[in-house]
Amino acid sequence: METTDIEIKLHNTKTRKKEVFTPIEADNVRMYVCGPTVYDRAHLGNARPVVVFDVLYRLLRKVYGVNSVTYARNFTDVDDKINARAAETGREIGDITAETTRWFLEDMGALGALEPTHMPRATQYIPQMIAMIETLIAKGHAYAAEGHVLFAVDSWKQHYGNLSGRSVDDMIAGARVEVAPYKKNPMDFVLWKPSDASLPGWDSPWGRGRPGWHIECSAMADDLLGETFDIHGGGNDLMFPHHENEVAQSCCANGDDSFARYWLHNEMLQVEGKKMSKSLGNFFTVRDLLNQGYPGEVVRLVFLQTHYRKPMDWTDKKAKEAEATLRKWRGLTVGVEPAANASAAVLAALADDLNTAGAIAELHKLAAAGDAAGLLASAQLLGVLTEELGDWAGGPSVDLSAHEARLFEARQKAMETKDFSEVDRLKEAYLAAGLEVRMSKAGVELIASGDFDPAKLEAL
Incomplete structure (x- = not known):
């Protein structure tokens, strides 16, 4: 361990309160974050959870040691959106997913995100998904019907909805769910579905088919991190149904109600005060911004200025201010070796439910005090002022x-x-x-x- 006296507190969606983070094993901290479906460039909103959980990853490595933290983030490379893109373009599915995966890693790397320990692709885990589905059927939590396999929500009714705070009856009344004759309950969700000759498919006990979306993460998390692990993260748009269904599948397959012990969800992103959408003309991919001349480090600092549990508003004004701040900080730290440790105040802010806005306020104090070494060490803990992200400044900055x-x-x-x-x-x-x-x-x-x-x- 590197900084054992730091107490991390995280807001746990599962309990709806801020809790002291206590890992199952201090020398084996495990985190899973839902990754992208690889059919197109990552938009700006897709990048927010990447940056949020990259900061948490850096903090955990600082507190528990670089070799004591395992971070898994998946790629969904079997999905109907991918199939549709292949049909539209005439390209092979494998070519689309390989190219888009590479794009994602390049774009997130430009924002200073470290690569996770594991980056599993769903298509690599089909046997594990089939095995988990077979277990769910054997335990009475799933059933086969017309080439499909569905999770029986009624078998988990007393727990289903606990994560998102919804009741099954309310969900049925208000949800737009697929009404299919093979479903016993409108809320039952697909674990496996049939594939015709034009679609990707794998042999299974229920015929040639492909997995539903939710079972992927359950199988990959189980294989890479174990039945029970420390942290599960993602955007709050995934809380229901994706994360709720993950909990149901994993707990029922494993025979307990643990799965992930702490759940973290980041809020969504806006652009100039409005929801990002193509119809409003304010839809940007990360690559769009990079090509327009916004340095990745600037984009990252704009993200970090807002707490992850609050909606984040991307504005050109914020980007210009972030660029000016980074130019000044880089000027202060030219030729400076970082301090041995980050500022205690910066660490305390991050340990308080990833208060990145508070941490940045402390960076401004370090800069004002002329503590260039402390500023550099503390900023690098947040993933800025790193050598990797410094090229945009055009060489050595000017000390003002x-x-x-x-x-x-x-x-x-x-x-x-x-x-x-x-x-x-x-x-x-x-x-x-x-x-x-x-x-x-x-x-x-x-x-x-x-x-x-x-x-x-x-x-x-």
Whole structure:
């Protein structure tokens, strides 16, 4: 262990309260996060859980040790959306999923996300899914009908809905569920479905077919992390039905009600105050933003400025402010070796249910205090100011602290002499160089804009 005195608290969706995180085994912390369905580029909303759980992964590695944390995030590479894309384009399914998987890893890497320990593909785990379905049938929790196998919600009725806080009766009354003659209950969900010759399929006791969506994660989590593990995460749009169905399948197959002990869900993303949608013209993939010139590190910092359990609003203004902040921090840390440990205040903020906004506020304090080594170590714990993400800044950044001190001193002198000509001259020069000038009683702050030209400072 690296930082054993840190107590992590996480908001557990399962209990609806913040709890002290106590792993099952301190030297074998296990986390599963639902990954993408690989048929297209990841949009901006898809990236939020990746960044959120990357920060949690980094924190767990810091507290329990790099080799004591196992993180699994899957790729769903068998799905009707993929089948539809193949039919539209005439391309092979394997080519589409391989290309899209590569895109996803490249785009998330550009945002500074570490690759998980395991990145299983659903098609690699078909035998495990079939075995779990057979167990559910044998225990009376599933039934075969017309080439399908369905989970019998009534067999788990007293528990089904506990994660999302819904009752089965309310779900039936309000849900838009597939009404099929082979279902015993409208809420019963598909574990296995038949495939004709035009669709991907595997041999099974119920005929040639393919798995339903929910069984994939249950089988992969069980195989990679065990029947019971520490943390399960994802966006809150997955809480029902996907995560609810995972709980039902896994608990019924394993004969207990444990599965994941802590459930974390991140809120959704908006763009300029509105829900992201193609109809509104505000739908962006991560690659779109990168191609438009937004550095991945900037996108990451914008994400981290909002707590994961609150809706996050992407705005161009936030992106420009994040870029200016990162330019300044990179300027402060040029040629600096990071401190041995991150700031205790930054660690405390992250340990308090991943309070990334609070952690960033502490980074600003470190920068204001001139603690470049502490700033660098603490920022890197959040996944920013890393060497991997620094290329966008165009080489070594400019340290603006000397210019800030110079303007501050000029202002102090002007307050005594009542001659503000030097203050005005410096301000005009800084503005012409593309710097925003902020002056207060506490001091002076120069913030670089996207138009910042360091060469224009040489004349000063």
